[in-house]
Amino acid sequence: MQFDIIHNRIGTNSEKWDSLQSLYGLQPSEAIPMWVADMDFQAPEAVTKAIRGMAEKGIYGYAREDDNYRQAICGWMARRHKWQVQPNALFSVHGIVNAIALSIQAFTKPGDGIIIFSPVYHAFSRVIEASGRRLIESPLVIDETGKYRMDLEATSHRLTGNERMVILCSPHNPGGRVWSSEELEQLAEFSERHNLVIISDEIHHDLVYGDFTHLPFEKAVPSSQSYLITLTSTTKTFNIAGMHTGNVIISDEKLRVKFKKTLSALAISPSSFGVAMTTAAYNGGEEWLDQLLIYLSKNKVLFEKRINQIGGLVSMPLEATYLCWVDYKAYNLSLSEYKHKIEAETKVAASYGEMFGNGGAGFLRFNIATPKKVLDSALTRLEAAFNRV
Numbered sequence: 001m002q003f004d005i006i007h008n009r010i011g012t013n014s015e016k017w018d019s020l021q022s023l024y025g026l027q028p029s030e031a032i033p034m035w036v037a038d039m040d041f042q043a044p045e046a047v048t049k050a051i052r053g054m055a056e057k058g059i060y061g062y063a064r065e066d067d068n069y070r071q072a073i074c075g076w077m078a079r080r081h082k083w084q085v086q087p088n089a090l091f092s093v094h095g096i097v098n099a100i101a102l103s104i105q106a107f108t109k110p111g112d113g114i115i116i117f118s119p120v121y122h123a124f125s126r127v128i129e130a131s132g133r134r135l136i137e138s139p140l141v142i143d144e145t146g147k148y149r150m151d152l153e154a155t156s157h158r159l160t161g162n163e164r165m166v167i168l169c170s171p172h173n174p175g176g177r178v179w180s181s182e183e184l185e186q187l188a189e190f191s192e193r194h195n196l197v198i199i200s201d202e203i204h205h206d207l208v209y210g211d212f213t214h215l216p217f218e219k220a221v222p223s224s225q226s227y228l229i230t231l232t233s234t235t236k237t238f239n240i241a242g243m244h245t246g247n248v249i250i251s252d253e254k255l256r257v258k259f260k261k262t263l264s265a266l267a268i269s270p271s272s273f274g275v276a277m278t279t280a281a282y283n284g285g286e287e288w289l290d291q292l293l294i295y296l297s298k299n300k301v302l303f304e305k306r307i308n309q310i311g312g313l314v315s316m317p318l319e320a321t322y323l324c325w326v327d328y329k330a331y332n333l334s335l336s337e338y339k340h341k342i343e344a345e346t347k348v349a350a351s352y353g354e355m356f357g358n359g360g361a362g363f364l365r366f367n368i369a370t371p372k373k374v375l376d377s378a379l380t381r382l383e384a385a386f387n388r389v
C-alpha cells in the first residue's frame, strides 16, 4: 500500500522535519513530527507527471489561468461537492493565507473589526493583526457531545458596529468539525444582520470522514453570494502545499470587481507550477484521494481509540481533516511541564493549543497523516509517557 511507505524527508528542506531541532530541540532522526499540516505521503502520480512534463521541456515561463485550469476546478466542485461554480468566479492566488490577506485588503479598512471563531488556525489572527485590523475572537463552546459550536448570540453582544468581516474555517481546524447547514444558515443570518463579508476557508473540504458531508457555504446558503468569498485549494487534499496556490471563488460581480482591484494593486498573478499541479490533481487524483480517505479514516480510528484509552486524554471526535485535537487539561500540566515531561521523553512534536488562540491552552494538535507504523510508534511513546505522569 502506497501510504504505508516511510519516506525519509530529513534534509529536504521540509518545515515539518528540518525545523525540529531549531523549534523543538529534537533530533529529526529520533523525533516524530506531528505538527505542520502536511502529509508524509507522496502526491498522486498525475501531479508528479505534470511536473515531470514541465521539467522535460525545461521552459518555465509565465502561465495563465486557462480554460483547462478553470474547468478542472469547476468539474471538481461539481463532482465532489455538488456545487456549480462559474468559471469567471475564479481567481488563482498564492495560497489560502494569501487569499485571506488579499480579502482583508479588498473588503476592510485599517481599524475595522474581523471576527474569528477560536481556537482556530493560527494564521487568521496573525494576518488580521499584521494588517492593522481589530481581532475579535468569538470563543467556540464545547457541547455535551464534546464538539465545538459557535456562540453567535454571545458574539453579537460584543460587537461595536465597526466589524466588517467574519472568517470561518470550514471544516474547522483544529477540532475537525463539519458545520451543518443549520449552523451555516445561522452564520449567514448573523453576517447579514451585522453587515459582514464572510470568508469561508474551505481548504480541508475534501478530507471528510464517514457519514459527514462538507457543505460549501454558497451551496448551503445560496442567498449569501452577495457577501461571500470562498477559498479552496488542492494543497491539503493532495499534499502539495509547497506550491502555494489557492482558488478564490467569488460569485458576486461587485465583490469580484473589488477583489480584482486588490490583485492588481498587489501585483498577484498565477504561478505556472500552481496552475499545472492544480489542473493535474483535479483531473487525475480522484482515485488516489479515495484511497487516502480510507487510509486516514483507519488512522483516525486508531488514534482516537488509543488516545482516549489513556486516562485523562480526550481526542475531540474528528469529522474532517487529519488534525486531531487532544485535551490534556486533566493532567494539570503547564506547557513547560508538558514539554519537559512528555515531549522531551516521547520526542513527538505536536502543535501547542496556545497558538490557536483563546480556548487553545490545555490542548495539543496531532497530525495523523503519516504511515500507520509511524503513528503506532508515536502512540506507544505517548501511552508510556502519559501513563507515567
Ligand SMILES: Cc1ncc(COP(=O)(O)O)c(C=O)c1O
Residues within 6 Å of the ligand: 037, 094, 095, 096, 097, 098, 121, 169, 173, 201, 203, 204, 233, 235, 241, 244, 245, 246
Ligand atoms: C484552515 C487553513 N487555512 C489555510 C492553511 C494554509 O493555506 P496555504 O498554505 O494555502 O496558505 C491551512 C494550513 O494548515 C489551514 O489549516
